Amino acid sequence: MAMFSFPAADLDVDHRDVAAQQRLLRDRMKDMGWLTPRILDHLDDTPDFYFDQVAQVVMDRWSHGRVGLLGDAAFSSSPLSGQGTGLALVGAYLLAGELAAAGWDPRAGFAGYERRMRPFVEANQEIGRLHARMLDAAEPDTSLGATPDARPGPELDGEWLTDLVERAINGVELPDYAGVPASEAPAGPSSPNRAGRRRSR
Ligand SMILES: Cc1cc2nc3c(=O)[nH]c(=O)nc-3n(C[C@H](O)[C@H](O)[C@H](O)COP(=O)(O)OP(=O)(O)OC[C@H]3O[C@@H](n4cnc5c(N)ncnc54)[C@H](O)[C@@H]3O)c2cc1C
Known part of the structure; x- marks a missing residue:
């Protein structure tokens, strides 16, 4: 390979x-x-x-109405962060948990998911951009007019880096959602489709 x-x-x-x-x-x-x-x-x-x-997906919000985004579709951090899979899995856990904890109310569930998840995503996206800047400094694209000293690389010593890595690794709380309502009991009136699906189980 x-x-x-x-x-x-x-x-x-x-x-x-x-x-x-x-x-x-x-x-x-x-x-x-x-x-x-x-x-x-x-x-x-x-x-x-x-x-x-190599690109990132950066969005102001990850839901609209009853539609919510997750993983790369919502917040790809690019392979340069090395964390895309972790973000997708953590996001799935929080999205399911927050929706359930909100009694399957999409507005409250999506809001809880985004509140818990966004700082974690932002720290990891920052790591991805930092990595890109390091590569760019090591290999400036002279075909695009850059000179070897055109863009100095980021200073990699300092508390800010320790703080950023800490937030990118541990900067999210994973609540225990045991006891939250199961998805068979959605809040609000049932749509005909949803009722049909429940009957067929
Ligand atoms: C080269 C490379 C290296 C990477 N290295 C790492 C790494 O070292 N560590 C890490 O954590 N992450 C890494 N990633 C990122 C990681 O792969 C992604 O962040 C992660 O797979 C995102 O998961 P996801 O479920 O959101 O999306 P995906 O894994 O992309 O899953 C989306 C799925 O939806 C399917 N799909 C798309 N459209 C439709 C449709 N219309 N109907 C039905 N299905 C559809 C796709 O076929 C795909 O199976 C890397 C990515 C790349 C490209």
């Missing part, structure tokens, strides 16, 4: 056009030397080529 990454603020390639993605990768990596040409040769026969942009 090999993984390449490169800065590309101007990335413009169709996510379904694999041939164009492979051309772009060959072009950007062709002068790297070492084993790179041999690795790139395998692009012709690899069965599981994967190309994507």
Whole structure:
């Protein structure tokens, strides 16, 4: 398995056009030397080529009416945070727990989920951006006009970093939701669909 990454603020390639993605990768990596040409040769026969942009999803709110978002759809922190799976799982636990604790009232449940989850998400997204800035400082994109000293990397010593890492790892409380109402007893009037689903169980 090999993984390449490169800065590309101007990335413009169709996510379904694999041939164009492979051309772009060959072009950007062709002068790297070492084993790179041999690795790139395998692009012709690899069965599981994967190309994507490293990006975050940052939204002011994660719900509207009865629709709530979770995981990457709500708050992707990017692979550079290393925490996307953890955020999705913690979010699922809190979303289910807060909805149940609110008697399945979506407005109150979504509000509780977002209140508990947002500081944790923000700390992890900050870690993702910090990592990107470090990579950018190590490999400034000179093709975009950057000079090696154009963007100094972040200072990585100081209490702020310890504080940020602490918030990114432990900055969320996971209440014990034992005893909250089960989803079979939703608040408010039942819709015909919901009643039908309950009968079929
Ligand atoms: C290269 C890479 C490396 C990563 N490394 C790490 C790591 O080291 N640690 C870490 O914690 N996280 C990592 N992540 C992030 C992690 O994979 C995601 O944050 C996590 O998978 C998000 O979970 P999710 O359930 O929100 O979304 P997903 O895992 O993307 O699940 C969404 C699912 O919905 C399906 N779907 C989409 N549209 C539809 C539709 N219309 N109908 C039905 N199904 C649909 C998709 O096929 C997919 O199965 C990495 C991500 C990438 C891309």
